[in-house]
Amino acid sequence: MNINATLFLQAVVFAILVWFTMKFVWPPIAKALDERAQKIADGLAAADKAKTELAAANKRVEAELATSRNETASRLADAERRAQALIEEAKGRATEEGNKIIAAAKAEAEQQTVKAREALREQVAALAVKGAEQILRKEVNAGVHADLLNRLKTEL
16 A cells, blocks of 8 residues: 555545534534534623613612601601690690689689688677676667678678
8 A cells, every 4th residue: 555545545534524513513512612602602792781770670679768767857857846736735735724723722812811801700790799798797789780790791
C-alpha cells in the first residue's frame, strides 16, 4: 500500500465524516444550542420585566403606606379634637351642675335660716308672754293680745 493512497483515502473518509456531521449531527446540536440561548434570553427578559414590576409595585406600596399614614394621622387628630371637645363639654356641664347644686344649697340654707328665725321669734314671743305673765302675775290671753304679739314678732 502506498502512503499517498492512504492519505487520499483518509482525506475522503474525513470529508465523509465532516459531511455526515454537518448533515446529521450538527443541526440538532445547533438547534439545541439556539433553543437554550433563546430560553436564557427569555429568562433574562422575564427577570428584567419582573424587576421593573417589582419596582413599580414597591412604589405603589410606598404610596399606599404614605396615604394610610396620612389618613391615620388625620383620624388621630380628629379623635383628639373630638376628645378635647367632649372633655370641654363635660367640664362645662360639670360646672353648670356645680353651680346649680351651690345655688340650691344656698337657697336651702336661706330657707333654713328663715325658718330658724321664725322659730326663734316664736320662742322669744312665747318667752316674752311668759315673762309678762310672771311680771303681771296673771295670764295673758294670746287670742286677745294677738295684734300685740304679732307686732312683737315683727320687731324681733
